[in-house]
Amino acid sequence: MNAISFQKVSKIYRRSHLGKTTETVGLDGLELDIPEGEVFGLLGLNGSGKTTAIKLLMGLHLPTKGEVETLGRRAPDVEVLARIGYAPEAAYLNKTLTGRENLRLFAALSRIPRGNLEKRVEEMLDRVGLAHAADKRLSEYSKGMLQRASLAQALVHDPELVILDEPVTGLDPLAIKEVRTLILWLKSKGRTVLFSSHDISEVERVCDRIGILSGGRLVKLMSQNEWRGKSDVIETAFATAVKRTDGVGPIRME
16 A cells, blocks of 8 residues: 555645736646655755645645545545654744653644653653753754654654655754664654655665655656665766756856
């Protein structure tokens, strides 16, 4: 069974200003199936459609055309959302709370039974390396610690599907390695993981497959056997498939 399915999905953003309507393509006819238990990486430049795809999966946006399914149900579905863990690129956390209080809140919202809640909170704080800072306010956390807190809230209810938007952005090399270990741990438990990234080296280390987005279109789909044991395969494919849309030209060495 597919954990995620995009069926000819398009998303058009329309904005009106002073009587003039402008349209921006978020996704353009995306067709993609991700089976259960797979680690799938979405690669693309800023504005390529990665975050749009994730927001459609979470029901934060609705498609203009096509259908999106998660865990066998048309998105958004409240019952299915309870089986998904989501960590956005920028952690939306109440910084007046401590790490423990924040995770308790998300555990309660995730319907974890009261009798198991405290145990699960402590286990997850330890899992993401925040046990030592559990009683500090989030306002005292570094960027890397906030990222860990965001990962903890995404995983506290033991979701079947985990969606991570740029999980290693701004992290130091040690923290990146730890996030990689966490993703592989989720894979070992049979969880499905979808994450977006700019970091090709991290994607090729943990993914079973990758998809490259450009201008809202899926321009390349690759399996691990295409790059395993080879150098620069994904980077070359990325450079060949992706076109800049920000007006910036290439760096020239002449």
